[in-house]
Amino acid sequence: MTNVAIELMNVSRKFISPAGKVTLALRDFSLTVNEGDFCAIVGPTGCGKSTTLGMITGLSPPSSGSVRVFGKPVTGIDPNIGFVFQADAVFPWKNVIDNVAIGPIFRGQDKQTANDRAAEWVRRVGLAGFEHHYPHQLSGGMRKRVALAQTFINEPKILLMDEPFSALDVQTRALMQEELLTLWSEKKASVVFVTHDIEEAIALADRVVVLTKGPGSVKSSYEIPLARPRNVSEARYTKEFIDLSKQIWFDLKDEVQI
Amino acid sequence: MTTTNNNLKHPEIGEEERKAILRAVNHRRLVIFLRIAVAVVTLAGWELAVDYGLMDAFFFSKPSEIYDQLSVWITEGTAQGPLWKELLVTMEETVLGFLIGSVLGIFFGVALGRNKLASDVFSIYIKVANAIPRVVLGSIFIIIFGLGMGSKVALAVVMVFFVVFGNAFQGVREADKNLIANAYILGANKRQVTFGVVFPSALTWILASLHVSFGFALVGAVVGEFLGSRHGIGLLIATAQGAFNAAGVFAAMVVLAVVALAAEYLLTAIEDKLLKWRPAQFVEHGM
Numbered sequence: 001m002t003n004v005a006i007e008l009m010n011v012s013r014k015f016i017s018p019a020g021k022v023t024l025a026l027r028d029f030s031l032t033v034n035e036g037d038f039c040a041i042v043g044p045t046g047c048g049k050s051t052t053l054g055m056i057t058g059l060s061p062p063s064s065g066s067v068r069v070f071g072k073p074v075t076g077i078d079p080n081i082g083f084v085f086q087a088d089a090v091f092p093w094k095n096v097i098d099n100v101a102i103g104p105i106f107r108g109q110d111k112q113t114a115n116d117r118a119a120e121w122v123r124r125v126g127l128a129g130f131e132h133h134y135p136h137q138l139s140g141g142m143r144k145r146v147a148l149a150q151t152f153i154n155e156p157k158i159l160l161m162d163e164p165f166s167a168l169d170v171q172t173r174a175l176m177q178e179e180l181l182t183l184w185s186e187k188k189a190s191v192v193f194v195t196h197d198i199e200e201a202i203a204l205a206d207r208v209v210v211l212t213k214g215p216g217s218v219k220s221s222y223e224i225p226l227a228r229p230r231n232v233s234e235a236r237y238t239k240e241f242i243d244l245s246k247q248i249w250f251d252l253k254d255e256v257q258i
Numbered sequence: 259m260t261t262t263n264n265n266l267k268h269p270e271i272g273e274e275e276r277k278a279i280l281r282a283v284n285h286r287r288l289v290i291f292l293r294i295a296v297a298v299v300t301l302a303g304w305e306l307a308v309d310y311g312l313m314d315a316f317f318f319s320k321p322s323e324i325y326d327q328l329s330v331w332i333t334e335g336t337a338q339g340p341l342w343k344e345l346l347v348t349m350e351e352t353v354l355g356f357l358i359g360s361v362l363g364i365f366f367g368v369a370l371g372r373n374k375l376a377s378d379v380f381s382i383y384i385k386v387a388n389a390i391p392r393v394v395l396g397s398i399f400i401i402i403f404g405l406g407m408g409s410k411v412a413l414a415v416v417m418v419f420f421v422v423f424g425n426a427f428q429g430v431r432e433a434d435k436n437l438i439a440n441a442y443i444l445g446a447n448k449r450q451v452t453f454g455v456v457f458p459s460a461l462t463w464i465l466a467s468l469h470v471s472f473g474f475a476l477v478g479a480v481v482g483e484f485l486g487s488r489h490g491i492g493l494l495i496a497t498a499q500g501a502f503n504a505a506g507v508f509a510a511m512v513v514l515a516v517v518a519l520a521a522e523y524l525l526t527a528i529e530d531k532l533l534k535w536r537p538a539q540f541v542e543h544g545m
Contacts, residue, residue: 057443059439059442059443077442077443079445081443083439083443085436085439085440087436088436089434089437089439089440090440091441091455092535092536093458093461093533093535094535095535102444104445106441106445106446106450106454107445134534134535135535136535136536136537150444154444154445
């Protein structure tokens with residue numbers, strides 16, 4: 001598997017306010033993600049991690065440089081892309097099953113088929129029995145499961161995740177990381193996972209990219225040699241893991257000084 | 259993993275639970291008793307104050323006279339015809355104005371809220387239109403539409419439109435940007451986002467405005483009748499005023515209040531049905 005899934009070449013992104021004030025979020029940023037790769041991006045606050053994801057989706061095009069997905073320049077929202085948000089982005093007026101079925105319905109699938117597939121995905125993320133609950137009746141972790149099912153039902157070839165588990169408590173977060181790896185291992189989408197948590201990045205990814213402080217560019221990149229399938233909760237106590245984590249922290253430390 | 263616990267049946271009721279339930283029941287009884295007491299004291303105080311000459315019956319009438327006036331209207335009819343027919347006229351104007359005004363308000367509110375250029379251009383005119391006391395338009399409408407139903411419906415529409423429009427517009431602008439982005443990425447087109455995401459988020463705002471605007475529709479209809487008409491509760495008030503019949507004015511007020519309360523009750527029921535996805539604390543309406 002050496003096909004390139006995502007390619008960002010010398011990308012810069014400026015934000016210009018109506019008053020003419022320019023903020024440079026990314027500068028000369030290049031990143032290549034191969035098909036089936038799990039790539040994590042860590043970096044200090046405000047270094048343009050989320051901006052990167054926005055450019056890959058096509059929701060916010062770069063100011064200069066090129067973004068390609070499967071070799072084609074990004075012009076709009078690619079149907080191969082799935083996105084898991086940091087905040088709750090499930091629809092509060094829809095119950096669990098309708099929330100999961102909404103992607104296929106938006107894409108023109110008939111309601112019956114969409115509902116059958118949604119029921120299957122609800123079961124897969126461990127929410128069987130909660131099909132007709134509304135999001136406010138669920139815990140934060142369960143809402144995240146709904147969000148995962150909602151994204152995975154569209155079978156994305158590219159999965160973008162913007163600090164998806166940062167709002168969860170530590171125990172739930174570990175469970176959700178396991179859950180994500182299990183779901184991901186079935187279809188092996190190419191993942192870009194943005195996080196500020198170094199351990200989370202190492203535990204999940206094949207490669208961890210460290211960004212400099214804003215305007216962000218790539219500072220360093222680490223291959224993670226941990227075997228798959230991984231047991232997230234055990235892997236983090238191995239020597240390999242701890243050494244990597246120290247080294248990445250050492251890189252990041254210079255960038256986060258205030 | 260905690261979820262709803264309100265649909266659990268009480269498996270076993272202990273001493274403590276029984277006491278808590280009893281306290282709640284007692285509290286409810288006390289509230290009902292005090293509510294009745296307030297009404298009785300107010301009405302009796304009013305009646306006695308007039309009887310003992312503290313208040314002038316000519317200006318303030320008194321509850322028993324209002325009651326008599328109401329029973330005369332109900333049994334013998336008003337000077338213009340049976341009371342229910344007059345009420346029906348006013349109700350027809352109110353409901354028509356309410357429906358037309360709400361539909362127009364929702365339509366334009368959502369349409370404008372979704373279009374940045376249009377909303378930037380028109381927002382100034384909406385503020386201007388909002389600042390004009392719209393009741394004065396009643397006179398224009400009577401010139402245009404005559405003394406019939408049209409002028410009252412038009413006034414009610416204008417009264418309702420701006421409230422609903424403003425809320426629908428605001429609701430659309432407040433729609434969660436994450437939800438909209440999520441919908442686009444999940445595969446929605448612009449129309450699906452408008453109807454599937456933006457409209458449901460704005461619904462909370464819209465329904466809140468409908469409560470207020472039904473009252474406004476009633477005001478529009480009654481004021482319209484007041485300004486010139488052949489039928490309706492507003493005319494009843496105008497006639498009573500002309501004859502210095504304070505009891506007649508109050509009696510008409512009672513009729514209108516009953517109508518407004520019934521409508522409020524109905525709207526709350528509809529709202530609860532449409533917004534059943536909201537957390538319970540937002541749906542509760544007092545005790």
